[in-house]
Amino acid sequence: MDKEAFAISCFKSPFLGDDGAVVGDFVYSKDLFFEGTHFKKSWLTPFQIGQKAMLVNISDAIVMNAKPKFALLGFVMPKNLSQNEIAQISLGIKKTCKDYGIQVIGGDTIKGDKIGISVTIISRLEKKAVFRNGVKNGDFLAFTGHLGQSLKNLKTLLNGYEISSNSRFVKPILKGDFFYKSAKFINAAMDISDGLNSDLPKILNASKKGIKFIKKLSQNELKSGEEYEILFSFSPKNRTKIEQIAKKTRTKITIFAKATKGHYKTNAKSHHF
Amino acid sequence: MDKEAFAISCFKSPFLGDDGAVVGDFVYSKDLFFEGTHFKKSWLTPFQIGQKAMLVNISDAIVMNAKPKFALLGFVMPKNLSQNEIAQISLGIKKTCKDYGIQVIGGDTIKGDKIGISVTIISRLEKKAVFRNGVKNGDFLAFTGHLGQSLKNLKTLLNGYEISSNSRFVKPILKGDFFYKSAKFINAAMDISDGLNSDLPKILNASKKGIKFIKKLSQNELKSGEEYEILFSFSPKNRTKIEQIAKKTRTKITIFAKATKGHYKTNAKSHHF
Incomplete structure (x- = not known):
């Protein structure tokens, strides 16, 4: 078993194992999008980093047949990230949220060594969930x-x-x-x-x-x-x-x-x- | 304005600015707990890392007068983190969740350079929210x-x-x-x-x-x-x-x-x- 599978195995829950967790009429999903794991900085523009961070998370909502409504963002920013790069990453996030009718309702920002975006999407089930x-x-x-x-x-x-x-x-x-x-x-x-x-x-x-x-x-x-x-x-x-x-x-x-x-x-x- | 304040200023929303976001009867909050920013590995045992990651997030729910019910976890694991350390961090998280009646319903795990835990807490408002x-x-x-x-x-x-x-x-x-x-x-x-x-x-x-x-x-x-x-x-x-x-x-x-x-x-x- 690799480490990621082992970490997940530490948490036994009937909710785990799908792209999102269904609670009542809501689906909750969370994916990390981190430099060094999912991308190198030279591969994507700051706008594209923000955009992809959102899209990979919206994807989880779609395959559960849920409509994404709200997002919470955790943003890890390296010291050498410029104000312009921060604005561009934010723009990539906001443009994608706008395209899908998502409101950003909260989050947290910290300094770190590499760019990291943790996204939680809160989606509404208008019809049956697909598992x-x-x-x-x-x-x-x-x-x-x-x-x-x-x-x-x-x-x-x-x-x-x-x-x-x-x-x-x-x-x-x-x-x-x-x-x-x-x-x-x-x-x-x-x-x-x-x-x-x-x-x-x-x-x-x-x-x-x-x-x-x-x-x-x-x-x-x-x-x-x-x-x-x-x-x-x-x-x-x-x-x-x-x-x-x-x-x-x-x-x-x-x-x-x-x-x-x-x-x-x-x-x-x-x-x- | 520092970078964190600038990043937050990129997202204008009536929901931002509190410890959690109130949507209907729910409060959503998200905090990052990362090695190098919030702790050094030598300062806390793996169990204490998991425990504190949860407590600082539960704190947000409490001050909004909401009862934490569900959690989503994003877990960044360095390569040199042992299976035992992963189990201990998980135990710290699970023990704290149990103390507060929280169910872990989802998350994501990735490899990274340093330990990072991103926590989203979904809380229920039984009475009025405090802002x-x-x-x-x-x-x-x-x-x-x-x-x-x-x-x-x-x-x-x-x-x-x-x-x-x-x-x-x-x-x-x-x-x-x-x-x-x-x-x-x-x-x-x-x-x-x-x-x-x-x-x-x-x-x-x-x-x-x-x-x-x-x-x-x-x-x-x-x-x-x-x-x-x-x-x-x-x-x-x-x-x-x-x-x-x-x-x-x-x-x-x-x-x-x-x-x-x-x-x-x-x-x-x-x-x-």
Whole structure:
């Protein structure tokens, strides 16, 4: 067991294990976005740092079928961060909050060695929550968008080259339009943050299901993390409806497997870099 | 304006400026507790780190007159943190959560250079919230407990000596018993985290009031941060009730000033170390 899994195992709670915790009509989610773990300062502009910190957190709300409403921010600022950089990070956060109708209601700021943003999102459930543990036997497993670009771009960055500011690694394109409309036909979902190889076991183990691949995926597709595409499952009887909504919202979806009885295990490790 | 104040000024919101944000019947608060900013690893045992991370956050809920119910944790773990240390930090968190009836419902763990714990507390308002901006003209200003020990102990630590594990710097003694009972007679409150010199302007400026000292406080009392005692104001007509509750809950309170028309300003900087 790695340290992160061990730390989580120290806290036993029926709420843990999903992208967010459902309490009444609210969903609470929290993700850290830290320099050195999720990005290097040379990879993202200050605006993009603020923007991505929010988007990876909003992603958690979307896959639970909840509408993000409020945010609390914890902001760790290195001494050498200029006032202009602070303003730009804040702008990235505020612009993204505005796009999604989120109000920043509180937070904390401290000095530290590296940039760190801790975001808590408070979301409202207007319809039923979607969990990871809902995969049914015979369900199709699918994902939105294209997988692989994030890993490819990460490798480019690690080799010291630049990537396009349109890269999903810089700015994930969240699939809320598709997901909110199709959620009533979806049995289970999570966002792809660590890569399919790491995320598939999470949804399958939570649901106590195995898997039969019906489409071969490339290593690049399987390993690419920080995609913030949606991994989801649905009954074959809802396939037409799901595909119609995908078409209507111009969302590419790839059905790649069927859920089976049994269990699934890989030794894949989650990666950031 | 220092960087922390500047970062906060980037986010204008009617919710900001209190220890927690009130939304409906809930209060949301978030504080960071990070190695290098709030503590050195040699100063606190892993258990004490987890314990203090929770207590400084629970303090925010108490001074808003809200009961902490749920917590989300963001845990930054250095590579050299052992499994035993992780378990001990978790134990400090869990024990404190149990003492206060808090359920941990979610979080995130990442690797980093130093230990960092970001805590979000979701609290329920059973009665009226107490804010910082409620100080009335003529109100008494008071604080709970003794101030000064935390700064004294911090200086001892900075000089390389050890301090007692009973120190308030190690384990703040929260005054929930007194505050929940007396809140209906209290006009404004906040916890003393940065020191009276820094915290007084916050409550007075929020309330647009000045101050007339009726008791001389020592520099030690004025400068000592991380006390997590409560700074509060109340009408002279409630003095007897407040003093009765203080006696009943064995809480020392010190009335040290009266709120006046006007405004109050210091150049004091907030300190951790």
